[in-house]
Amino acid sequence: MEWFDSIWRHIYRAFLEKDRWRVYLRGYGVTMQVAFYAAILGIIIGTILAFMKISTRKNGKPTLFAHIANAYIDIIRGTPSVLQLLIMWFVVMSGSHNGILVASLTFAINSGAYVAEVIRAGILAVDKGQTEAGRSLGLSNFQTMRYIVLPQAFKNILPPLGNEFIVLIKETAIVGYVSLSDLTRVSNQMTSTLFDAFTPLIGAAVIYFVTIKILTILLAKLERRLRKSDNR
Amino acid sequence: MIIVKELHKQFQDNHVLRGVNYHIHPGEKIVVVGPSGSGKSTFLRCLNLLERPTSGQIWFDGQEITSPKADVNEIRRHMGMVFQHFNLFNNLTILKNITLAPTTLKLMGEEEARENALKLLQRVGLSDKADAYPASLSGGQKQRIAIVRSLAMNPKVMLFDEPTSALDPEMVGEVLEVMKELAESGMTMVVVTHEMGFAREVGTKVLFMDGGNIVEENEPQEFFNNPQSPRLQEFLSKVL
Numbered sequence: 001m002e003w004f005d006s007i008w009r010h011i012y013r014a015f016l017e018k019d020r021w022r023v024y025l026r027g028y029g030v031t032m033q034v035a036f037y038a039a040i041l042g043i044i045i046g047t048i049l050a051f052m053k054i055s056t057r058k059n060g061k062p063t064l065f066a067h068i069a070n071a072y073i074d075i076i077r078g079t080p081s082v083l084q085l086l087i088m089w090f091v092v093m094s095g096s097h098n099g100i101l102v103a104s105l106t107f108a109i110n111s112g113a114y115v116a117e118v119i120r121a122g123i124l125a126v127d128k129g130q131t132e133a134g135r136s137l138g139l140s141n142f143q144t145m146r147y148i149v150l151p152q153a154f155k156n157i158l159p160p161l162g163n164e165f166i167v168l169i170k171e172t173a174i175v176g177y178v179s180l181s182d183l184t185r186v187s188n189q190m191t192s193t194l195f196d197a198f199t200p201l202i203g204a205a206v207i208y209f210v211t212i213k214i215l216t217i218l219l220a221k222l223e224r225r226l227r228k229s230d231n232r
Numbered sequence: 233m234i235i236v237k238e239l240h241k242q243f244q245d246n247h248v249l250r251g252v253n254y255h256i257h258p259g260e261k262i263v264v265v266g267p268s269g270s271g272k273s274t275f276l277r278c279l280n281l282l283e284r285p286t287s288g289q290i291w292f293d294g295q296e297i298t299s300p301k302a303d304v305n306e307i308r309r310h311m312g313m314v315f316q317h318f319n320l321f322n323n324l325t326i327l328k329n330i331t332l333a334p335t336t337l338k339l340m341g342e343e344e345a346r347e348n349a350l351k352l353l354q355r356v357g358l359s360d361k362a363d364a365y366p367a368s369l370s371g372g373q374k375q376r377i378a379i380v381r382s383l384a385m386n387p388k389v390m391l392f393d394e395p396t397s398a399l400d401p402e403m404v405g406e407v408l409e410v411m412k413e414l415a416e417s418g419m420t421m422v423v424v425t426h427e428m429g430f431a432r433e434v435g436t437k438v439l440f441m442d443g444g445n446i447v448e449e450n451e452p453q454e455f456f457n458n459p460q461s462p463r464l465q466e467f468l469s470k471v472l
Contacts (some may be wrong), residue, residue, distance in 0.1 A: 129318075130321060130322070132282055134333075137312075139332075140335070143336055151323040152322060152323050230365075
């Protein structure tokens with residue numbers, strides 16, 4: 001009972017006293033905003049890159065676009081995201097004071113490279129016979145992609161794409177480096193206000209966990225629905 | 233109907249077709265046999281340009297389809313193709329598999345395509361599968377539907393690439409039966425197969441390919457009873 005009392009006092013101090021929950025909520029808002037914008041823009045960038053990367057010339061060799069996409073993906077995957085964030089904040093967009101904008105763009109550019117690989121792999125995993133059948137009926141390359149390959153590729157893409165979203169949400173925890181007050185940063189600051197590290201940090205961890213758990217459940221639901229045509 | 237002249241196909245240093253010449257007339261049922269690696273599938277796939285020939289010309293209905301100006305998609309509408317592994321569209325129901333091309337290419341309205349598809353399904357005895365997905369069908373059923381899907385485009389010629397090779401033995405018959413009926417209806421057909429019985433019974437001409445060329449060509453009776461080249465004699469002694 002005493003133990004429970006002490007826990008409750010800690011929770012009360014860390015979250016309820018002086019309406020401190022508002023601080024976490026604001027931080028959570030920043031985290032989710034950055035993750036959301038980055039995810040949307042990252043999918044767009046990733047899709048464009050994926051199609052650039054699989055584009056071939058008439059003789060089967062990769063196009064100039066494919067080489068550009070390759071270089072982009074190589075560079076982004078070959079450098080730490082913290083560094084990319086710092087470079088965006090202090091060099092590329094040093095004139096901007098909108099931290100959410102800079103962070104969202106950074107994570108979109110970063111995530112786009114990974115999403116591109118996910119989409120590319122998903123498209124290539126669709127049996128070549130599907131394309132051949134479509135083309136043999138007189139459908140154009142675009143129509144075959146649109147009606148046959150992409151719907152099947154989407155099923156392959158969804159699980160690793162969901163994984164990418166999850167990574168993205170957690171990776172935004174580094175935005176404190178450019179003084180954005182996200183969930184991780186505000187809970188970290190709270191530890192010095194309260195002289196209590198345990199409660200705010202565990203609290204933040206629980207919030208991340210619940211968010212990602214909900215996302216996981218939603219993705220699993222969507223996946224099950226898409227598998228309808230596989231039922232025997 | 234289809235004229236093939238000096239057709240060559242090379243994959244890197246692998247010279248698969250070495251100057252094939254042939255003339256297919258309307259209504260003919262050409263059966264192509266030969267050992268694996270002889271180039272028979274590649275030959276067939278060149279006819280609708282799923283493989284781009286390295287050199288040589290192909291004419292279809294008086295139009296040179298190997299010319300860079302030829303509209304490949306337009307040409308393929310008139311040539312049906314049936315694959316060894318069926319290649320039904322896994323994401324679509326059987327009905328949508330059949331109606332996708334005619335409706336997408338605006339050759340038929342939604343309703344007309346649907347009625348036509350149901351009629352074709354009835355012809356192969358699979359009307360009850362219209363709303364099923366390919367994953368729930370047996371190999372023989374899939375292949376019959378693949379044939380029907382091609383027929384829905386009203387092709388002038390049908391190409392078959394080893395249509396029974398991936399089937400369980402007991403399902404071969406039902407697919408050959410559909411092909412026989414199709415032959416009797418007057419369809420021009422080019423069939424790559426290992427089914428010698430089918431070649432003998434349905435073929436108007438049988439071609440023997442080996443080493444990237446047509447080695448021998450004859451009417452089925454003569455082809456099987458009186459093979460000329462030693463290579464064909466050897467081949468037949470092994471498969472018959």
